[in-house]
Amino acid sequence: MKIGKKQVKYLCMILCGTNISSIILGIIHYIIYLNIVIETIFSIIIVFSWFLNIILILFNEFKINKSSSTGAKINLLGYGFIGVQIISIFFLVGGLFLLNANWFSPLLQYSLILLGFLSFFTYGAIFSYLSMKALDNREVWKFE
Amino acid sequence: MNKRRIFKVILGVLSILVLILGTFWAFLLFFGGRILRGITIVIEEFVAQSSVLMVGLCIAVTILLLKLLASRRVKHPKQYYAIIIIGLTISGLNAVSLLATPYTIINADLEFEDAFGLNWRNSIPPNIQNYFLPAPYFFSSHFLSIPEKEINIETDVLFYNGENISLYFDVYMPVKSASELPGNGSIIINLHPGAWMSGGKGTWNMISTSKYLAGQGYVVFDIEYGLIDWFEYGAAAPDTPEYVMGNFTIEDQIRHIGIFTNRCESEFAATYGANLDSVYFMGRSAGAHLAGVAGLGYNYGFHNTTFSPNMVVKGVIPLYTPSAAPEFLLKENKSINPDLYNAYDLVHLADAQDPPVLMFQGTSDGQVWIERVVTLEADLESKGVDTCLLKFPFAGHANDFVLSSNIGQVWIYYLERFLYLTQNIS
Numbered sequence: 001m002k003i004g005k006k007q008v009k010y011l012c013m014i015l016c017g018t019n020i021s022s023i024i025l026g027i028i029h030y031i032i033y034l035n036i037v038i039e040t041i042f043s044i045i046i047v048f049s050w051f052l053n054i055i056l057i058l059f060n061e062f063k064i065n066k067s068s069s070t071g072a073k074i075n076l077l078g079y080g081f082i083g084v085q086i087i088s089i090f091f092l093v094g095g096l097f098l099l100n101a102n103w104f105s106p107l108l109q110y111s112l113i114l115l116g117f118l119s120f121f122t123y124g125a126i127f128s129y130l131s132m133k134a135l136d137n138r139e140v141w142k143f144e
Numbered sequence: 145m146n147k148r149r150i151f152k153v154i155l156g157v158l159s160i161l162v163l164i165l166g167t168f169w170a171f172l173l174f175f176g177g178r179i180l181r182g183i184t185i186v187i188e189e190f191v192a193q194s195s196v197l198m199v200g201l202c203i204a205v206t207i208l209l210l211k212l213l214a215s216r217r218v219k220h221p222k223q224y225y226a227i228i229i230i231g232l233t234i235s236g237l238n239a240v241s242l243l244a245t246p247y248t249i250i251n252a253d254l255e256f257e258d259a260f261g262l263n264w265r266n267s268i269p270p271n272i273q274n275y276f277l278p279a280p281y282f283f284s285s286h287f288l289s290i291p292e293k294e295i296n297i298e299t300d301v302l303f304y305n306g307e308n309i310s311l312y313f314d315v316y317m318p319v320k321s322a323s324e325l326p327g328n329g330s331i332i333i334n335l336h337p338g339a340w341m342s343g344g345k346g347t348w349n350m351i352s353t354s355k356y357l358a359g360q361g362y363v364v365f366d367i368e369y370g371l372i373d374w375f376e377y378g379a380a381a382p383d384t385p386e387y388v389m390g391n392f393t394i395e396d397q398i399r400h401i402g403i404f405t406n407r408c409e410s411e412f413a414a415t416y417g418a419n420l421d422s423v424y425f426m427g428r429s430a431g432a433h434l435a436g437v438a439g440l441g442y443n444y445g446f447h448n449t450t451f452s453p454n455m456v457v458k459g460v461i462p463l464y465t466p467s468a469a470p471e472f473l474l475k476e477n478k479s480i481n482p483d484l485y486n487a488y489d490l491v492h493l494a495d496a497q498d499p500p501v502l503m504f505q506g507t508s509d510g511q512v513w514i515e516r517v518v519t520l521e522a523d524l525e526s527k528g529v530d531t532c533l534l535k536f537p538f539a540g541h542a543n544d545f546v547l548s549s550n551i552g553q554v555w556i557y558y559l560e561r562f563l564y565l566t567q568n569i570s
Contacts, residue, residue: 025284026284026288029284029285029288029291030288030291033291033293034277034278034282034285034290034291035278036278036279039278039279039282039284039285040279040282042282042284043282043283043284046283046284046287047283050200054203054207057207057211058207058210061210061211061214075211078211079208079211082204082205082207082208082211085200085204086201086204086205089197089200089201089204092197092287093194093197095289096287096289096546096548096549097190097193097194097545097546099289099351099352099546099547099548100347100348100350100351100352100545100546100547101347101351102299102346102347102351103347106292110289113287113288113289114288116287117287117288
């Protein structure tokens with residue numbers, strides 16, 4: 001299948017939706033105690049969103065013209081996204097392990113978890129939005 | 145080399161180091177600390193619980209390497225695609241613990257069917273099930289944790305002062321009236337790990353689990369016991385308080401637990417609204433052995449005067465348990481005093497009148513080997529004790545630390561149901 005501007009636009013739109021949904025459902029997770037329907041949908045969205053975010057990073061890598069100034073910025077944002085993902089993982093690991101520690105306040109423990117989780121999906125939403133916004137700029141993409 | 149290139153080289157080297165770490169993680173997932181020993185038996189405790197996040201980390205650095213080496217895709221495609229294959233292979237190997245979760249659940253269901261009958265789920269009324277985890281595993285909870293319910297905690301309550309030591313406990317209680325919750329104020333006496341010579345209450349005795357159970361209506365006593373100061377162990381637990389160390393043996397430790405049961409009967413049960421007619425002994429590693437001795441030995445002649453006679457033991461929950469005390473940690477060895485040894489051997493203590501047992505065991509545990517625990521389960525069942533062994537593939541020692549991991553969630557799902565089902569067994 002040939003991937004063109006239209007397909008990338010759909011991908012970015014879906015990603016904006018799934019990333020924002022993940023953020024909202026992440027907050028709901030703490031407000032409404034575990035509900036089987038919500039948590040199942042949420043789990044699917046997290047996996048879906050994560051894979052699509054990775055696909056967008058890879059797609060940008062292959063299809064972006066890095067010699068254009070906007071293309072170079074999006075490429076840099078891709079690096080940033082990987083960095084955010086790595087940092088998020090460390091925050092999540094730290095928060096989840098420290099939940100057992102009686103020498104940290106619960107506020108710090110949950111802050112680490114939420115910061116780790118929300119930063120990834122917030123960055124994902126921004127990244128997909130900026131990629132979509134740059135789609136009309138012919139200099140940025142190598143579709144043809 | 146310009147600065148940008150140096151930065152890229154550093155990023156590349158760091159990414160490769162992460163992939164090497166991922167390989168080491170995968171090795172420990174499959175083999176635990178059994179092969180390499182040394183420090184790996186300690187590292188193993190963190191591996192399975194963080195392996196899902198290691199998958200994310202390995203995929204992230206693989207993509208980073210692909211971006212850094214983008215120019216090689218055309219010039220050296222073999223190198224480029226080799227990175228993809230290596231990165232995905234390491235990530236995949238780290239995903240095995242997560243992928244084994246359905247097997248864990250199927251195995252746990254079979255164990256429950258054996259112990260409580262095919263329709264065991266129907267024995268739990270819907271209004272009670274509403275308090276429980278609705279499913280054994282949610283991927284979302286893995287990252288965001290299981291939301292906590294409101295509970296009360298009281299820490300550092302003294303229950304024994306003597307023999308040059310002081311023993312304290314922390315207690316976790318529901319805020320809501322316990323009678324409205326599945327636990328109904330049942331007591332859980334929680335014994336910490338640490339090879340009989342180290343460790344303590346609190347952090348290393350899984351506070352998250354104690355909090356969760358308190359939210360379900362249980363009164364969880366996380367207690368200390370005297371620790372053996374003349375024994376050294378390679379993987380000693382951290383945070384051992386000096387005030388519990390002494391010239392003890394395992395007999396003394398059981399005696400300290402007995403002292404707690406007597407104080408609990410006379411004072412603490414009333415103070416904390418706990419139900420003496422429904423008591424559980426739960427412990428981890430060495431604490432699991434002590435929980436087994438207390439729970440299975442409660443009705444055993446040798447321990448007749450040790451524990452409060454007015455408590456009703458409803459269940460025993462040993463996690464990664466040794467089946468018997470090392471002989472040298474008793475006052476006399478097996479050949480000199482076999483009766484003494486038998487009084488600390490879980491299989492010997494077991495009889496058909498004993499309460500059901502729920503065991504947790506990781507298959508990659510390098511300290512307590514799965515084969516021995518499987519044998520222990522078979523031996524207990526042959527003695528007429530209903531025993532459920534929850535086997536967690538690729539999990540190591542102490543792998544219930546992260547409550548929301550794929551291991552922790554499945555464990556809690558079955559633990560809360562076991563506790564409810566056994567409360568009503570007379």
